[in-house]
């Protein structure tokens with residue numbers, strides 16, 4: 001018995017020696033690496049935040065961890081992140097390949113596509129189409145205001161009682177991006193809408209959960225029917241749904257008269273540009289990426305904003321005062337009104353700062369051997385920009401650790417945006433939906449605060465601010481009391 005244990009132990013030691021991980025020369029410091037597992041045994045995979053915090057405290061602005069046998073470098077603070085993502089952007093704008101996410105998305109689309117021509121062409125197309133009004137007669141603003149009428153009707157039904165805003169905000173955000181992509185919206189109790197939202201939220205939680213780590217770490221397990229299969233199944237369902245939507249567009253479109261982003265893409269395909277990366281399979285992933293990215297982010301930010309506005313009724317009232325003054329006699333708010341609403345602007349930005357919706361950004365990857373802060377980082381290293389660390393960095397904010405709109409106001413009460421406001425990340429990979437997201441947040445918050453007062457229900461106990469961790473972070477589910485304002 002003892003003999004076989006010793007033998008087993010001996011074999012393990014031998015195995016460890018053979019496959020010992022050799023850190024590259026002059027690599028950023030980090031905890032000791034265990035073969036096969038990297039640093040994953042030292043980290044609580046279900047909620048790694050506490051362990052990361054300890055590492056960050058110990059090593060400072062740049063440190064390395066191993067995800068299995070793959071080296072990753074975590075970047076902290078504005079200076080380090082800017083140096084990588086902005087100043088050395090061409091070295092730092094790749095996306096990790098050979099991982100669960102890249103296999104699920106097949107490296108296509110835009111979010112997880114590697115740095116190269118197909119990504120660049122799709123990104124340029126998306127930005128241009130979203131910015132210009134290449135989307136039919138309706139402006140982006142009207143699409144959002146149109147959806148708001150449905151949102152208001154739904155909230156009015158709950159006036160005088162309490163309700164849970166979770167699915168409602170996700171539905172509204174999903175509808176707004178649907179209107180842009182497909183020129184359609186769904187009723188809030190529509191099954192298709194519910195399926196989209198469930199699949200999107202599940203995917204963002206699986207994608208950085210423990211099973212994704214195991215998939216990335218142990219390639220031998222990949223063919224087995226383990227829980228990470230769910231990511232592939234979800235994505236297949238989403239692809240089918242999106243393909244069906246695109247087929248309908250192909251049948252009903254009038255070339256040259258685009259109704260929405262899908263039509264614009266089909267027009268682009270008609271041009272048959274030599275060597276273009278545009279094709280129908282790319283279109284499916286591209287549309288799915290925009291749909292997912294536009295749903296879970298904006299809605300989680302809204303959930304955080306309303307949570308804090310209920311907990312700080314004085315701040316909510318001050319918003320309402322400003323709204324009433326500026327919009328007096330006007331039926332509807334316009335995006336231009338933001339220039340006369342410094343306080344609302346400050347509250348929205350402060351909500352985004354506290355919401356910290358995408359805390360570790362989307363992982364980047366080095367595209368060449370490079371240098372950062374005096375360290376050497378080889379090509380193919382995973383880069384994790386810790387955006388949270390910038391959003392509450394000491395020295396960058398007047399009140400880094402509390403919800404306080406003064407973080408975005410100067411002494412004259414004017415709106416100012418510090419450089420450290422980076423919830424959308426920075427550099428060539430920065431969120432391409434920023435314009436849309438900012439318009440949504442402003443129009444939705446102003447319209448809802450003008451019409452309703454939101455109150456933390458008396459029987460709801462103390463608010464719990466601990467977020468639920470994922471690629472996107474969301475507040476713990478809560479209820480709110482909706483009251484009509486006069």
Ligand code: HEM
Nearest residue numbers: 111293294297298357358361362424425429431432433437
């Ligand atoms: C409050 C809302 C939002 C937040 C906080 C947010 C945040 C982010 C962040 C942090 C990234 C990663 C950037 C990087 O890799 O460095 C990103 C990427 C992206 N976002 Fe957003 N986002 C929001 C809304 C949206 C919306 C509404 C859309 C849809 C139009 C969108 C589309 C995208 C796309 C396509 C990418 C990938 C860009 C690329 O890889 O080149 N996002 N977003």
Ligand SMILES: *[C@@H]1O[C@H](CO)[C@@H](O)[C@H](O)[C@H]1NC(C)=O
Nearest residue numbers: 049052053056074386388389
């Ligand atoms: C990112 O920074 C925040 C705040 O400084 C810290 O709490 C968190 O643990 C860091 N995460 C990682 C992965 O280093």
